[in-house]
Amino acid sequence: MNQPMRRVGMFGGAFDPPHRAHVALARAAVQQLELERLYVLPTGDAWHKSRTLSPAQDRLAMARLAFAALPAVQVDDRELRRTGPTYSVETLRELQAEHPGAQLHLLMGEDQAAGFSRWHAWQEIAALAVLCVAGRGCGEGLAALRALPGVRVEVLRLPQMPESATDIRARLTGNKDVGELVGPAVAGYIESQHLYQNT
Numbered sequence: 001m002n003q004p005m006r007r008v009g010m011f012g013g014a015f016d017p018p019h020r021a022h023v024a025l026a027r028a029a030v031q032q033l034e035l036e037r038l039y040v041l042p043t044g045d046a047w048h049k050s051r052t053l054s055p056a057q058d059r060l061a062m063a064r065l066a067f068a069a070l071p072a073v074q075v076d077d078r079e080l081r082r083t084g085p086t087y088s089v090e091t092l093r094e095l096q097a098e099h100p101g102a103q104l105h106l107l108m109g110e111d112q113a114a115g116f117s118r119w120h121a122w123q124e125i126a127a128l129a130v131l132c133v134a135g136r137g138c139g140e141g142l143a144a145l146r147a148l149p150g151v152r153v154e155v156l157r158l159p160q161m162p163e164s165a166t167d168i169r170a171r172l173t174g175n176k177d178v179g180e181l182v183g184p185a186v187a188g189y190i191e192s193q194h195l196y197q198n199t
Contacts, residue, residue: 008099009038010129011107012079012088016054017190018066019168019182021161025134028158029107030072033132037074038107039095040067044079044086056080058193065185089121092128104129105154114141117148126151134158172196 009029015022030038042059053059060077067073078094079086088106095104106129108116113133116122125131130152133142145153168178173196179187190196 005036005099005102007033007035007105008095008102009033009035009105009107009132010041010088010091010095011038012041012043012091014053014165015040015042015059015063015066016165017059017062017168017182017186017195019163019165019186020180021163023066023070023183024158024161025107025109025156026067026070026073028134028156029105029132030070032156033105033154035072035105038070038072039074039076039091041076041079041091044082045084054195058189058195062186062189065189066183068185087120089119089125089128092125096128105132106130107132107134107156109133110135110139110141112141113145116145116151122148123150130154132156169196173198 011026011029013022026038026040029035040063042056042063044056060075060080063075067075079091092104092106106125108131110133113131116131119125126148127150131145132154133145134156135142142153142155145151163181168181171178172190
């Protein structure tokens with residue numbers, strides 16, 4: 001009989017496209033938090049995004065390519081299969097039911113941490129999971145998070161990485177090479193599917 005998992009992580013995002021900093025964060029989380037599994041979840045209907053995301057099947061395929069080298073990572077499509085707005089708290093409830101007794105860890109960047117009190121059901125999220133923040137050096141998001149009642153915070157140590165999906169999409173629309181930013185497998189997929197091109 002399989003032993004129940006003790007430490008399980010969740011890393012959600014648009015992954016539009018997934019890039020080197022996403023992979024570095026996942027690797028750091030698995031190592032530093034000693035996660036037995038890290039679920040990477042491309043978001044479905046991202047109610048908080050002002051722009052239209054790339055098709056779900058493309059973001060899922062790119063995520064699978066990007067995180068393929070990390071054996072503890074499982075790219076999960078459950079949020080893409082949901083209808084209507086998708087919320088992190090729903091996924092955490094499901095993971096808690098699937099891994100009874102496990103300590104859940106929710107990964108986020110410091111920009112997300114700064115706005116955490118505006119998340120849907122943030123108090124329940126804080127009760128369900130330790131919030132694991134990848135700092136970008138400014139510290140404001142971390143301070144805002146620690147000021148909230150009932151929040152457990154861990155800081156993930158990783159080098160400063162300037163990559164952003166917004167910048168990568170801009171480079172692609174300008175026909176610039178992004179192989180070093182997203183890795184060869186994801187770059188090849190973007191090229192083959194003609195993603196992020198001006199039409």
